[in-house]
Amino acid sequence: MRPPLAAVLGIDVGLLQSGMGGVAGAELACAVSNAGAAGCAGGYKLVGAPLSAMLDRLGTGTDRPVGINLIPEVVGAEELDHQLTQVLDETPPHVYVSLFGMPDDKVFDRVADAGRHLVVQVGTVEDGVRAAGLGAVVVAQGIEAGGHLLGTARRDELVAALRAELPDACIAASGGIGSPEEAARAVAAGADGVLLGTAFVVAHESRAHERFKALVTAAGESDTVITDVYEIGWPGRRHRVLATAVTADPDQPKKFIGKTVVEGKPYLVPRFSAAVPTEATTGRIEEMALYCGLSCSAIPAETSAADVVAGFAGVLPGSPAVTN
Structure with a gap:
């Protein structure tokens, strides 16, 4: 019998938290890990001192498995190499590497040689087969997911197709999972665990702007759209977001609509920026990239990261309340 995600990563609950850039800081990641799942901080484009500051908080905030998420297509091979060097040199062994x-x-060989777990999110069967063959835990992302989309398949279709090709691989499902019932459907399709993003956007420990959180908890599936308008900083990739005045009229001028701060450094936020509004952001929040998956309809209120994890413990393989 193949081991569940919980056994592979050494966690109590087979649940991964998405390493959402801006939203998922070390505080959220550590809270998720301390609750028994696998938290993950969003490394995004951080490098040098800003990345070191995050890694320090991540490595000292928990002694449980916790990850740092990096995005190869956004930073390129050379910058990814620099980021990976920092992660492997500056963090303890319980920090795993997550790639979007x-x-x-x-990169697979380098992470394996360092004795770290590698989690790779994919949107196609081809990429999933390749990642699993190189030793990674595979996250199958369906188009129900919030944020940037890696493929065109629905979640359970992709999970089932990957399971048919990879009977012994560790596969987690991502996209539209906001309730234990939806997680159970993903497991029935062949998943060994799940990854949640939108459910953690509204966690108390999330760095998402309070207005962003409020809009997510008030939203239903029909309030989300798949678009490519938020392309400044991350071009060429479709994304699921809450519908805004910007998604409704993509011909507006690309002028600055706000300001934000990332690891102590101020930035201007242009209209159509891929950056999410965080607690450090001011300006026209409701025009910014409000990444949100179909799971929003099952997320009625802000809650703690620990409560999110506890809500899924009983339905995921490897959890104490589940008999395998």
Whole structure:
């Protein structure tokens, strides 16, 4: 019998938290890990001192498995190499590496040689087969997911197709999972665990702007759209967001609509920026990239990261309340 996600990563609940750039700081990641799941901080484009500051908080905030998410297509191979060097040199062994999208093959070898777990999110069967063959835990992302989309398949279709190709691989499902019932459906399709993003956007420990959180908890599935308008900083990739005045009229001028601060450094936020509004953001919040998956309809209120984890413990393989 193949081991569930919980056994592979050494966690109590087979649940991964998405490493959402801006939203998922070390505080959220550590809270999720301390609750028994696998938290993950969003590394995004951080490098040098800003990344070191996050890694320090991540490594000291929990002694449980916790991850740092990096995005190969956004930073490129050279910058990813720099980020990975910092992660492997500056964090203890319980910090795993999470990648959104496929890197070069040498990245898999480097992470394995360092004795770290590698989790790779994919949107196609081809990428999933390749990632699993190189030793990674595979996250199958369906188009129900909030944020940037790696493929065109629905979640359970992709999970089932990957399971048919990879009977012994560890596969987690991502996209539209806001309730234990939806997680159970993903497990029935062949998943060994799940990854949640939108459910953690509204966690108390999330760095999402309070207005962003309020809009997510008030939203239903029909309030989300798949678009490509928020492309400044991350071009060429569709994303699911809450419908805004910007998604309704993509011909507006690309002028600055706000300000934000990332690891102590101020930035202007242009209309159509891929950056999410955080607690450090001011300006026209409701025009910014409000990434949100179909799971929003099952997320009625802000809650703690620990409560989110507890709500899924009983339905996921490897959890104390589940008999395998």
